[in-house]
Amino acid sequence: MVAIPASGRGNATRITALHLASGLLAAALLLPILAVFLTAMGDSEGLWAHLASTVLPLYVWNTLLLMAGVTVVSLGFGVGSAWLVARYAFPGSRVLEWALLLPAAVPGYLIAYTYTDFLEYAGPVQASLRSLFGWSSARDYWFPEIRSMYGASLVLGAVLYPYVYMMARTAFLQTPASMMEAGQLARRNLFWSIALPLARPAIIAGLALVLMETISDFGTVEYFAIQTLTLGIFNVWLGMNNLSAAAQIACVAFVLILALLALETVARSRRRFADTSRRQLAASPVPLQGRRALFCFLACALPVTIGFVIPVAVLLSFVLKGYSLDLTGGAGAAAINSLGVALLVAFLVMAAATFLGLASAYGGGSHLRRLTAVASIGYAFPGTILAVGVVTTAGYLDGGIARISDGLFGISYSGWLTSGVGLVVLACVVRFQAVGRGAVASGLERVPPHLVEAGRMLGQTLSGSLVKIVTPLIRSSVAAGAVLVFVDVMKELPMTLLLRPFNFETLATYVYQYAKDELLEEAALPALLIVAAGILPVIVLSRAISASRPGCRRPA
Incomplete structure (x- = not known):
């Protein structure tokens, strides 16, 4: 028999079989x-010392560079689009609210494969440029290399920004209208002075998730030949058949993970603000028309196009062509x-x-x-x-x-x-x-x-x-x-x-x-099945975020 306090959730007076089994x-x-x-405490047969003096600094440096690049892309796409759909009402904004989460259904390695095929020399983009301007070879023009650190940052940021987007949009929706009104009376910029400071802890928490996924990524960095810690673990384990050295590299990656966890914990601990009104209400979206509405639509459509529309269109074209x-x-x-x-x-x-x-x-x-x-x-x-x-x-x-x-x-x-x-x-x-x-x-x-x-x-x-x-x-x-x-x-x-x-x-x-093996077109249908499996949870997540607005009666 266990004595349960009035709350029903407290400290047990003694251990029961249920609690022992759960422990x-x-x-x-x-x-x-x-x-x-x-x-990691095992004998790596001298391999760890060799790695530490040769490739380990490169693994760490490339991982940090990739994290920095993904941070820029995910913050730009996630925070900007979250503010526009939360603050303004423009044609297409209701669709974009959930469409901006669609890139979360596309694995990072899939978008890396599709963009390489889309932007390579024989792909449709460069072929169209050569046809349009009369270029005959790659010596006649310059085109950015997708298989690079910049390309990896773009493709990973394009599919990981939904973490930042949903955290930022939730924070923007929950910002009380009273604080927005106070900012307007003080003639302050509502985004930089009110909304962003209040949403900063949530944004940092979402960014921590993005960076954890960046450290975890294997398919993109392996396909783009970027030597990160994750790829180093894979190479040392399978290529050199040394599990202890791979575990030691894993411990280095764990240090970065701990730093991100600490960052996320600090961000959540500061996630507080007070609204003294008797009934908390969210600020109503500001209706837009004309050029401003078009700008907002294009700015929000850009992340969706890069992270979802183009990769899915490439895969669908392979399927439709047989x-x-x-x-x-x-x-x-x-x-x-x-x-x-x-x-x-x-x-x-x-x-x-x-x-x-x-x-x-x-x-x-x-x-x-x-x-x-x-x-x-x-x-x-x-x-x-x-x-x-x-x-x-x-x-x-x-x-x-x-x-x-x-x-x-x-x-x-x-x-x-x-x-x-x-x-x-x-x-x-x-x-x-x-x-x-x-x-x-x-x-x-x-x-x-x-x-x-x-x-x-x-x-x-x-x-x-x-x-x-x-x-x-x-x-x-x-x-x-x-x-x-x-x-x-x-x-x-x-x-x-x-x-x-x-x-x-x-x-x-x-x-x-x-x-x-450069045969992505033959695996287009299985790739689309992976994407399709992630669409339903994306829609459910969008409805839950919309229901988080104060005063909304829909169940989360």
Whole structure:
């Protein structure tokens, strides 16, 4: 029997089987992360010293340069468009509100492949320029090289700016009308003096997510031949067959991740402002017409065009011209594999997140709440780093199981954890646990705190109250989290490339293999399937952001 305080959520008087099981599950999710640091302590056979004196400074410098370039693009696209659609009403603004989130459905590696094909010498852009101006060869004109640091910054910023956009737009929508009116009375610029300072913490939090994804990116930097820390981990692990040195590079990347997490935490801690009016109302959008409306439309349409319209148009052109392979052969098997892995991971992530969320929220105590929060830190780690930890953890587990089964039962164990698709599933469950935890936590915040206590008074056990009363109330949040996890797994590339068994392809790896061989047109249809999987969550996110406006009666 556990004494639950009046709030229904407090410190437990003693440990129950439910809380013990949740603590063990949270600890298990942390094992791959801890294994990265244990692996880094191993002997790299002198390779680490060689890397530190030769290519490691280049890896760090290129990573920082890429982060700086992506910062400029994502802030320019995200903050500017968020302010225009939140502050002004112009023809097309209602469509652009959700269309500006569409680039989030396009993986970074896909836009890199499509723009290379679109802008290369034999592509339609340069071919049209030669035809228009009568140029006969590349010596007659200059054209920017897409496979460069600038090109990588543009393509990554074009698909990652929605993180900044949705955080900034939410902050702009929640800025009270009273503060805007005060700024107008003081004759201040409303954007620079009022809206931007209030939204700065939210923008920094969104930028931290953008930069975490930038550090995690593999497909774009590998295709553009930019030596970053993530690509270095991949090269050292597979190219030099040295897991310890790869883990040591991963620890360097982890330092950057910690800095971004600290930045995001500080930003959220300052995310406060006060509105003393009795009823908080958002500022009404200012209607625009004529040239100003046209300028706003073009400025907001530019990020969508670069990040979504052009890549999808290129892929559709390949399909319509008959270049793409159909889904009856390898592409069909890859689609089935992707669907199966994504569904399984979504189920496991949400099951674990729901179990941990309920156990920690109701009588779990502060220690269990901290442990479950730390267990969801995997999303902050690049896929290549988690892959190192997952392989190490699975190797230790397989070795232990083999010794036990052979010593006690005389049964030969072949090590299925390190030889099947289970590694991919485990890595994805660890990395995307934060998505599930966020969805469950948002649902639990809306559950009345006395329901569990009422169930206990009616004779239900703690577990029974959680299953029969609380779980049905957070069902929609769990479903939303499952959709987001499903989409993330469908797009996942680096962990799948490193951990998949032989002859196992997902849509992401299938498209990657063809694009790497300069045959993107043959994988256009599978690439479009990846994009299509991410469109529905984008629309749902847009509706939730619109509902965050003060005074809006639509449910978030």
